[in-house]
């Protein structure tokens with residue numbers, strides 16, 4: 312009989328910032344019982360995943376052992392931790408545990424996918440502990456940028472694991488519990504075997520700044536602004552929504568929140584009673600009556616999303632509002648790598664209309680929700696773990712964070728997505744690698760990243776497409792129709808490309824030997840090759856080509 316072991320397997324989030332999904336298992340090898348921490352999404356890009364709606368870590372490996380998942384715990388309601396819960400719940404079905412505000416968002420995520428929201432159980436914070444399989448799990452409130460952000464205290468048969476979730480050390484985070492060193496000290500006092508720690512800002516060398524530092528500069532900015540003031544941030548950054556609204560209100564303006572996702576998050580926060588002292592807001596109809604110089608709008612679309620309020624305002628009108636010369640537009644957010652082009656487009660559109668734009672190059676109006684390097688070192692010092700595992704980062708973040716721990720004498724290894732780390736002993740040992748990857752939400756369907764669908768889409772987008780229908784009557788050419796999509800007509804020829812190709816198809820049929828003509832596949836292959844060759848010669852592109860062959864029999 313094999314010995315019981317404690318394993319940690321990141322399925323997403325340890326190789327990218329996004330789509331967090333971490334499994335902890337305990338038991339004999341191959342028979343471990345699991346808890347799954349977070350079920351998040353990451354966002355697609357026009358370059359690598361055009362048309363895709365969302366990206367999720369492939370849960371395949373843990374889904375194959377679904378009956379041994381004792382529970383799912385959601386640390387907080389940011390999309391990169393909760394976004395895929397409803398989407399893939401049928402594959403990982405187990406009781407879901409989280410705090411009150413998170414549970415309201417989680418229930419909505421389940422309902423969006425017609426799943427039973429009663430799978431969600433609301434739990435209280437540490438020192439309350441919940442027995443989930445072989446683990447005793449406590450919710451550890453941490454400061455971040457959303458209400459009820461949590462780390463986890465996971466007591467295992469071989470010792471205590473602290474999973475930080477997303478955290479910063481903010482004594483005044485505006486919403487959510489402030490950082491309290493005594494609270495961490497109490498959790499650490501029992502001895503911490505493993506610290507699994509946020510790595511997002513490991514390259515930021517200055518100590519992190521508090522959310523509370525933003526109020527005065529933003530109030531100043533709004534007070535000195537002439538026309539309409541618009542500010543944008545992440546919909547789920549409720550701390551920032553409050554900071555912005557309070558600063559606008561204190562500068563003497565009426566504040567209106569626009570954008571469905573922001574309204575929705577505020578609604579959840581109100582329902583969960585975590586929005587104490589939120590300044591008064593005006594509704595849309597009211598806002599439209601207020602002179603521009605007395606109004607501040609808080610809108611969605613800080614990452615340049617085309618359909619969100621920021622892009623629409625930059626483009627023209629949105630819900631009756633239009634930007635004018637002398638207005639101010641504030642990005643109170645950091646542009647996520649990959650989104651620069653969309654954000655730059657908005658900035659240029661606004662600037663060309665005479666709007667003063669303040670982007671993330673000005674540090675006064677944005678602070679991160681994650682711990683910077685000196686704060687991470689402080690987290691290590693507070694918990695004094697035997698082992699530190701870096702998570703929530705790209706590979707370079709994990710590597711750097713691991714170096715820091717090792718230098719401080721803490722056993723540490725980089726554990727990227729799919730690596731199985733055995734944490735039973737005094738140092739982490741990578742004992743196995745399991746298959747991980749990404750799945751895409753495409754419309755309402757989940758597709759594998761390797762299914763070829765998106766690759767085909769990229770090919771069509773970059774090369775254009777030719778679709779042809781060819782009719783043969785008793786192996787003789789009867790007619791052809793060609794549709795050309797996304798390709799230019801050749802300048803050197805008089806005819807349109809489609810008409811030229813129709814002639815080419817006819818001549819290809821004419822030179823095809825009779826034996827080959829009887830084989831559909833061979834005919835299609837020859838015709839597709841011919842089209843490809845001709846288009847390449849005429850316009851220099853190698854398009855996606857599809858030929859449909861139809862046969863009719865001549866009347867007797």
Ligand SMILES: [Zn+2]
Nearest residue numbers: 387389455477
């Ligand atoms: Zn977060």
Ligand SMILES: [Zn+2]
Nearest residue numbers: 389391392477
């Ligand atoms: Zn996160």
